């Protein structure tokens with residue numbers, strides 16, 4: 001496990017970099033696109049209930065965070081954001097999806113496999129579908 005002080009050190013390094021980039025940007029009147037790039041590391045996950053006329057309970061976690069249980073009516077969306085590990089591709093968020101008569105789990109963000117920045121999922125009875133600007137990609141439940 002990475003120690004807290006190491007994380008604090010990396011965070012302060014990151015913040016210092018951000019701050020100096022911003023200062024540089026305002027001095028030179030350069031659009032601070034580098035700052036945007038840093039912030040774009042943030043990942044957004046949205047999960048919508050597409051189970052026709054059923055409530056969906058969503059419970060998401062990673063190794064260190066339990067985001068708790070959320071009940072979605074049909075058509076409702078639950079979302080969350082996080083900063084993935086910037087140094088090792090180890091961030092993994094998985095959720096358990098439960099509704100009347102069924103319970104499945106699925107990785108909604110796997111940094112090693114598919115580093116989506118906006119991970120938008122529609123949950124159907126047959127499995128989750130990842131919604132993209134261009135197309136939807138649907139998966140079958142594996143458990």
Ligand SMILES: *[C@@H]1O[C@H](CO)[C@@H](O)[C@H](O)[C@H]1NC(C)=O
Pocket residue numbers: 053054055071073
């Ligand atoms: C879904 O949950 C709400 C309460 O949040 C409840 O009133 C409603 O009857 C439930 N709908 C179904 C289809 O179970």
